[in-house]
Amino acid sequence: MSTLYSVIVAGQSFYFWSIMAMGACVGSFMNVCILRIPEQSFFSHLRSVCPSCGKQIPAWLNIPIFGFFMLRGRAQCCSAKLSWQYPLIEIAGALIFAGMYLKFPFLGWSISGSEFEINQFIRWVHASLFVSLMLIMSVIDARLMIIPDVLSIGMIVASPLVVLAHPDLDFKSSAVGIFLGGGILYLVAWVYWLIRREYGLGFGDVKLLAAIGGWLGWQAVFPTLFLGSITGTLVAVAIMLVARRFSWQMKIPFGPYLAIGAVSHLLWGAEFFLIFVGTQPQN
Numbered sequence: 001m002s003t004l005y006s007v008i009v010a011g012q013s014f015y016f017w018s019i020m021a022m023g024a025c026v027g028s029f030m031n032v033c034i035l036r037i038p039e040q041s042f043f044s045h046l047r048s049v050c051p052s053c054g055k056q057i058p059a060w061l062n063i064p065i066f067g068f069f070m071l072r073g074r075a076q077c078c079s080a081k082l083s084w085q086y087p088l089i090e091i092a093g094a095l096i097f098a099g100m101y102l103k104f105p106f107l108g109w110s111i112s113g114s115e116f117e118i119n120q121f122i123r124w125v126h127a128s129l130f131v132s133l134m135l136i137m138s139v140i141d142a143r144l145m146i147i148p149d150v151l152s153i154g155m156i157v158a159s160p161l162v163v164l165a166h167p168d169l170d171f172k173s174s175a176v177g178i179f180l181g182g183g184i185l186y187l188v189a190w191v192y193w194l195i196r197r198e199y200g201l202g203f204g205d206v207k208l209l210a211a212i213g214g215w216l217g218w219q220a221v222f223p224t225l226f227l228g229s230i231t232g233t234l235v236a237v238a239i240m241l242v243a244r245r246f247s248w249q250m251k252i253p254f255g256p257y258l259a260i261g262a263v264s265h266l267l268w269g270a271e272f273f274l275i276f277v278g279t280q281p282q283n
Contacts, residue, residue, distance in 0.1 A: 015107045020098040023128070024064035027093020030132060031086055034139050037148050052080035064090040085139070092135060100127040103267060119167045126166055127266060130215055134259035137208060141255035147204030152211045159214030169217055177213025181221045185209050205254045212262045220265045227261030228254065 035051070036042040048057045055077040061067045068087040075082060104127060106120035133155060137147050156178055163169045185206040213221045236252050 016098060016101065019101045020094045023094040023097025024090045025093075026097065026128075026132060027090035028062070028064045028086075030093055030136050031089050033136050034085070034089065034143075037136075037150060038140055038144055038146065050075045050077050050080070051082075053078040065094070089135070089139070093132065096131045096135070097128050100124050100131065103127065122165055122167060126162060126215075130266065131263055134263055138253075138256035138259045141204070141253040145202070145251070145253050147202070147208050147255050149204075149207065152204060152207035155211035156207065156214050159211075162215055173217035173219065174214050177216065177218040177221055178210045179213075180218050181213030181224075182206050182210030184221065184225065202254070205258060208255055208258055212258065216262065216266060216269075220262060220269065223265045223269060224258055224261035227264050228257040228259075229261075231260050232257035 032048070033042070036044070048062055049055060050057060052075055058076075061071060061076060063070075065087050068082060068090075071082065073082050073084075074080065101124055104120045104124040106117045106124050108115045108117075133151060137151050140151075141147050159174050159178060160171065163171050163174045186203075189203065189206065209221065209224065212224055216224075232252060232254055235257070239252075
């Protein structure tokens with residue numbers, strides 16, 4: 001029995017570390033998206049190039065996470081300092097894929113051999129892709145105060161395909177989520193403009209919440225907005241306290257906080273619903 005237990009544990013560990021390695025590779029691709037999509041240069045280079053001098057980076061130095069530390073944080077070609085964003089996003093990718101696997105384990109070992117659960121696999125793919133997209137848009141918004149349409153609108157357009165594949169989503173919930181998510185923030189932005197005659201909310205945030213509603217259903221819209229608003233407010237107050245400068249005119253990117261709210265709902269939405277409502281959410 002101990003030998004069989006060891007085999008099962010070894011098999012699970014192999015799956016887990018393989019998925020984590022896959023996530024790190026996807027994290028490397030996320031870095032490409034974060035840097036190239038805002039510049040509209042996504043297809044300008046098929047291979048990775050040095051951000052400082054433009055020279056092509058050898059494949060062996062492009063190994064996720066380890067490549068940065070092998071170079072000691074400096075480009076081999078011109079010795080320019082490399083951003084810590086590269087390894088941090090790759091580590092985040094590894095944690096996302098591994099974390100979603102712990103949430104939705106689709107591979108396993110038992111006495112009868114290897115097992116594969118297709119519905120759990122679909123949930124894992126959906127969750128990993130969703131959280132990865134949220135991370136990409138959050139970093140871009142934090143850096144540049146924009147959320148590229150190719151990502152937010154792309155998610156909205158892809159919503160029917162996501163619903164078609166996902167075992168727990170339905171077209172009605174997704175469609176209502178798109179219109180409810182976009183409509184709420186559009187109304188808020190419009191009312192703010194009527195009162196202040198200036199834009200207090202970017203339309204990138206409107207499209208982002210619509211995309212979240214499309215991928216998670218209408219049930220995610222209000223928890224996402226609530227958690228995002230609370231988190232954003234707390235961070236804004238903390239920044240003003242540290243800076244010792246209080247201003248209602250301070251601009252902060254709202255996308256990252258919407259992403260935090262959406263990911264929280266994805267992972268613990270049912271638990272939140274039970275705590276505050278006392279029943280499971282219905283479609």
